[in-house]
Amino acid sequence: MMKISHALFPLLCLPALAGAGGYDNVVQAQLRPGWRLPNGDHMAALHLTLAPGWKTYWRAPGDAGIPPLFDWRGNQTSKVEVSWPAPHVFHQSGMRSVGYKGEVVLPLRVSLRHTGKDSRLRGIIDIGICKDVCLPHRVRVEAILPATGGTPDPLIAAAMADVPFSAAEAGVTAVHCKVGLSQAGMTLRTEIAMPRLSGTPDTVIETADPDIWVAEPETRWDGGLLVAETRLTHTTGGAFALDRSGVRITVIAGDMAVDIKGCDR
Template sequence: MKSRLAILSALLCLPGLVFADAMYDDVIRAELRPGWRLANGDHMAALHLSLAPGWKTYWRAPGETGIPPLFDWRGSQTRAIAVEWPAPHVFYQSGMRSVGYKGEVVLPLRVSVKGKGRDVRLSGTIDLGICKDVCLPHRVHVEAILPATGGKPDPSIVAALADLPFSAAEAGVRGVSCDVRLDAGGVTLRTEIDMNRTGGAPETVIETADPDLWVADPATRWEGDTLISETRVSHASGQPFALNRSDVRITVLTEQLAVDIEGCRR
């Protein structure tokens, strides 16, 4: 993943990329679902995005040509906000891969509130990408009051939580290994995941904890019950770097399941 400056610089160079303005406001609608207060005092809310037919938006790791979403919750009466990501889809257009959602998506928000037992204001500005024939950076503003009492589980949020990827343990992953080899200007990364084979062509998304590292779209294949992915990792500055295997995050996407794997075990 690149730093924000590197991402914006790359976007400016993408062919066909223009910046969205008010004429595209009808392409995407954003609202906050106020949700309900949890037993531990936190609050479960959600960002609900609705897209016009044929349009898509991007996941947290959007692929080489995607636009990663950026959240700014300043002005909210909260301590922290964690975005939960339902399993995304992989799209191919003109030979390029992107990862995201089309139609509608509900992103659950786990909110740590300031002060227990009172209503709080959640206010956010989200910079995201929307894409059809062209890809556009777009900004939406959302605001809602999160009620301390009277809220009950929202079926849309509950369904989105149920669609989160399985953990490695839940999916029966038996082992994960990462092999790192130096090459000119970066490293090649090969991951091997020992897990039960599922139907359909597999896809993987590989992330690191360092925002200045750029991970190319992996080539992924099954060899028996081992899922193998190979990719290249480089630093936004072009300088040498160390890749911490325990910080590697792998998301496996198949027709039957999604699995979120954090860290290589060897």
Template sequence: MKIIRALLPLVCLPAIAVAGGYDDVVQAELRPGWRLPNGDHMAALHLTLAPGWKTYWRAPGDAGIPPIFDWRGGQTRAVEVHWPAPHVFHQSGMRSIGYKGEVVLPLRVSLRNLGKDSRLRGVIDIGICKDVCLPHRVRVEAILPASGGKPDPMIAAAMADVPFSAAEAGVKAVKCEVGLGSDGMTLKARINMPRSSGAPETVIETADPNVWVAEPTSRWEGGQLVSETRLSHMDGAAFALDRSGVRITVISSGMAVDIKGCDR
């Protein structure tokens, strides 16, 4: 799978050179939103995709392209992206995580000039996929008004679709067992949580972006959800796993849960 990840951008680039752009496939805009009581601003990136196309979540899987955000150039200190619960796609024997049709990504913006209108400007590199997966860049800009503006229903709905926290979902304990594998490390997470309907899917991330995580296998064993995966360093080097930095997202019918850190 590491080979596939390395070759994917090379497969995509010639397609872009031939096609000359995909602005007709994805439309991007900033929804200006509203000012929060503490001085932060709630806005959103709104992506609309042509029929049959999809884009990717923050951890897109081996078949996807992770989004990269550059918010420099505006009048902001920081921009925090909130991710609505994604969908799981299976195509050609590979799994990807993302969105189809359209997606609203809420943005909590920390401003430099409190009490004033502020400019938010972004350059976002995303992956879009239909029969092949392609990198695409969008540029967005908007003025965030300091006064007026009621909560945007589309942003509010997207915030309501953000995965539940572990506490909200009734997760009681998360035990992570680490072992040695033939190509790095193995990880088995035992999650004590209420059983949901449908077959569960899990996504496992680590705090180190240089650690590659294989697609997990997930199953219910009694009252526990068991998720197993393999980890290895991109450079083939030895590494230590910080259990507190492990992030597990559980995706099942009708709900998603964001679990941060292992208990042990």
């Protein structure tokens, strides 16, 4: 996961400002109760609606973003898995962020302890919201997940259809990752063999270690390869190892996104 920009650290020290209700009119949050799946899991969704001009952030928010945090503790669930529709890339004040504007529906696949009964799902979600300023904001949501009578929700189904393509679906045939040393940590060059996408490509690179900060990659086509180069730094400033199998690359181009997990070598 990309780390929070140092420029935003002072804002994270303002919980009273973000949680006092002054920004409740900026974002409306609700749980869409969804429907029960044949295997006993439940498909629900977190639905966020943002005021005009405001945006919120993806799981890897970029240099100028605040990563979302989910707390589902105290529920009749064993796991809540969030799916992420393809995000947009924003540039503001010389920094890049990755997220959504207007509204976003995040599908939730919920594993239940009691599959034959209605279940109550409660969540506390800390998100970043941004317009002229970027602020942390907390929302609380709650819904009953019906055991019977639920039908597929078109908004949830549309959001599920908007998640990035897998590497296989997008025709990715090879992913090479080359690591080098830099003054502050490491350099990483990824070379992805894949068909060209329409639009100028952006990439977001994540690692399996949340304490590794990933700089905004420089992305370009080089023949039949999509090349992305970036810098990696550990938050402690110390030495670290990179698990190449845990590298995750999301390619965003126009209205299409591709989710690539792991390097071939």
